[in-house]
Amino acid sequence: xxxxxxxxxxxxxxxxxxxxxxxxxxxxxxxxxxxxxxxxxxxxxxxxxxxxxxxxxxxxxxxxxxxxxxxxxxxxxxxxxxxxxxxxxxxxxxxxxxxxxxxxxxxxxxxxxxxxxxxxxxxxxxxxxxxxxxxxxxxxxxxxxxxxxxxxxxxxxxxxxxxxxxxxxxxxxxxxxxxxxxxxxxxxxxxxxxxxxxxxxxxxxxxxxxxxxxxxxxxxxxxxxxxxxxxxxxxxxxxxxxxxxxxxxxxxxxxxxxxxxxxxxxxxxxxxxxxxxxxxxxxxxxxxxxxxxxxxxxxxxxxxxxxxxxxxxxxxxxxxxxxxxxxxxxxxxxxxxxxxxxxxxxxxxxxxxxxxxxxxxxxxxxxxxxxxxxxxxxxxxxxxxxxxxxxxxxxxxxxxxxxxxxxxxxxxxxxxxxxxxxxxxxxxxxxx
Amino acid sequence: xxxxxxxxxxxxxxxxxxxxxxxxxxxxxxxxxxxxxxxxxxxxxxxxxxxxxxxxxxxxxxxxxxxxxxxxxxxxxxxxxxxxxxxxxxxxxxxxxxxxxxxxxxxxxxxxxxxxxxxxxxxxxxxxxxxxxxxx
Numbered sequence: 001x002x003x004x005x006x007x008x009x010x011x012x013x014x015x016x017x018x019x020x021x022x023x024x025x026x027x028x029x030x031x032x033x034x035x036x037x038x039x040x041x042x043x044x045x046x047x048x049x050x051x052x053x054x055x056x057x058x059x060x061x062x063x064x065x066x067x068x069x070x071x072x073x074x075x076x077x078x079x080x081x082x083x084x085x086x087x088x089x090x091x092x093x094x095x096x097x098x099x100x101x102x103x104x105x106x107x108x109x110x111x112x113x114x115x116x117x118x119x120x121x122x123x124x125x126x127x128x129x130x131x132x133x134x135x136x137x138x139x140x141x142x143x144x145x146x147x148x149x150x151x152x153x154x155x156x157x158x159x160x161x162x163x164x165x166x167x168x169x170x171x172x173x174x175x176x177x178x179x180x181x182x183x184x185x186x187x188x189x190x191x192x193x194x195x196x197x198x199x200x201x202x203x204x205x206x207x208x209x210x211x212x213x214x215x216x217x218x219x220x221x222x223x224x225x226x227x228x229x230x231x232x233x234x235x236x237x238x239x240x241x242x243x244x245x246x247x248x249x250x251x252x253x254x255x256x257x258x259x260x261x262x263x264x265x266x267x268x269x270x271x272x273x274x275x276x277x278x279x280x281x282x283x284x285x286x287x288x289x290x291x292x293x294x295x296x297x298x299x300x301x302x303x304x305x306x307x308x309x310x311x312x313x314x315x316x317x318x319x320x321x322x323x324x325x326x327x328x329x330x331x332x333x334x335x336x337x338x339x340x341x342x343x344x345x346x347x348x349x350x351x352x353x354x355x356x357x358x359x360x361x362x363x364x365x366x367x368x369x370x371x372x373x374x375x376x377x378x379x380x381x382x383x384x385x386x387x388x389x390x391x392x393x394x395x396x397x398x399x400x401x402x403x404x405x406x407x408x409x410x411x412x413x414x415x416x417x418x419x420x421x422x423x424x425x426x427x428x429x430x431x432x
Numbered sequence: 433x434x435x436x437x438x439x440x441x442x443x444x445x446x447x448x449x450x451x452x453x454x455x456x457x458x459x460x461x462x463x464x465x466x467x468x469x470x471x472x473x474x475x476x477x478x479x480x481x482x483x484x485x486x487x488x489x490x491x492x493x494x495x496x497x498x499x500x501x502x503x504x505x506x507x508x509x510x511x512x513x514x515x516x517x518x519x520x521x522x523x524x525x526x527x528x529x530x531x532x533x534x535x536x537x538x539x540x541x542x543x544x545x546x547x548x549x550x551x552x553x554x555x556x557x558x559x560x561x562x563x564x565x566x567x568x
Binding site for chain 2: 164167169170172173174175178179180181183189192193196197200246247248249250251295297298300
């Protein structure tokens with residue numbers, strides 16, 4: 001039987017739940033990223049997303065210093081981010097021989113696929129998180145905390161097959177999309193129009209985002225695992241940003257992350273077990289998830305800011321931390337025009353509502369006093385929604401290399417995706 | 433400009449039928465005296481399905497905010513880009529939003545906060561959809 005999705009009802013989706021019951025008892029013990037590529041060539045199965053997930057998982061195991069026989073569970077976000085490979089009747093592309101005879105392993109990697117094809121013979125428990133790697137991390141933390149498994153791999157493969165991304169040739173729509181599709185209302189217009197409201201409310205302008213984007217790209221070049229560091233070691237300028245073509249104004253192409261093909265894996269285990277592994281444990285203080293419901297057809301700025309505030313409230317309440325105690329902060333940046341909501345809601349380094357874009361004009365370099373988004377994020381590394389989590393672990397271990405922040409790095413938060421729908425993890429070097 | 437066609441289902445058929453008659457109707461909970469759109473099987477506030485009715489509204493609203501699409505993945509819209517995508521709020525309840533390409537208004541010259549009036553545009557399958565035009 002295929003692995004089932006972890007229900008939202010078992011996620012921490014509201015304030016008032018208090019400190020997470022497993023605070024400091026679950027830890028990340030290993031991390032691994034596969035090589036990146038812009039797109040899969042559609043032929044070389046050794047670079048399929050399934051194969052890359054095995055590479056990432058093995059790296060995470062090596063990082064933790066354990067064998068695959070010690071893995072007794074897998075949590076996956078099994079959905080890739082690119083378009084489907086088939087079926088042949090639709091795309092003209094036939095599937096391959098097993099294990100590539102379905103989408104599984106070609107566009108995303110399920111827990112079942114990894115267990116079977118990596119030979120994880122001891123992995124008896126498998127779970128799926130629906131939205132992204134951050135969801136899988138929330139599920140994974142709860143799985144280990146609840147004792148459903150002891151030492152697990154949390155994975156996500158991000159497939160990006162040949163062809164232009166997410167084209168929509170459909171001429172008809174039914175269901176919820178019928179209200180928005182005729183007008184081409186999707187996530188990108190939603191983020192762009194939200195930023196338009198933000199600028200009107202706080203008297204800001206799009207060009208004020210440039211320092212943040214350029215710093216993300218700079219941090220990305222300091223991330224050896226990232227796409228730009230591996231394939232496009234370029235340093236864009238403010239002029240490049242201001243001249244970048246509009247995709248949906250006021251969102252330009254440089255506000256959007258680049259779809260790539262790669263995979264990520266973390267080893268998550270009990271704090272007690274992690275202390276016997278190779279790396280210094282990074283403890284999970286809490287996880288939380290936002291599943292916002294809007295009043296009408298689309299999300300308003302008031303709703304967006306309320307969702308972001310709720311996320312911050314859940315993170316602080318569940319972890320027991322305050323804003324002043326948060327060191328490393330990697331909120332999602334897949335669209336750089338919504339990152340300011342997180343920065344302001346969490347109040348990181350004292351930033352208040354309407355102040356984020358001014359904050360970007362300060363010293364946000366990793367060497368400076370306000371090393372915001374030290375991972376370089378998805379804008380600086382390519383679309384995975386996991387660089388922030390990865391960076392948090394490296395920073396708290398003191399293993400971030402040239403990205404290592406100069407400020408204290410004892411606590412960290414990462415999460416994605418939008419303010420309305422996202423999952424977050426709070427980390428610490430200490431279980432207490 | 434061409435639009436993808438909605439396909440009505442049991443829940444929203446009254447809305448689309450009214451559009452074909454040139455009327456704008458919105459789901460209304462008589463117990464909560466509250467409009468809701470898009471339509472749902474139950475009232476989002478009281479949870480009841482028993483008090484929902486369709487209420488005709490004036491078709492007047494205001495421009496709330498907008499974006500300009502330059503690179504749409506939607507095939508049928510690509511020939512017309514760039515185009516406005518505008519969020520409209522209804523006069524009867526500013527919490528209720530509808531979308532528009534704002535026909536008659538130059539791209540990126542959207543008068544923020546302006547009054548608008550509904551009209552109805554026929555999509556390829558014959559179903560009419562609400563559109564909005566600046567008035568006054």
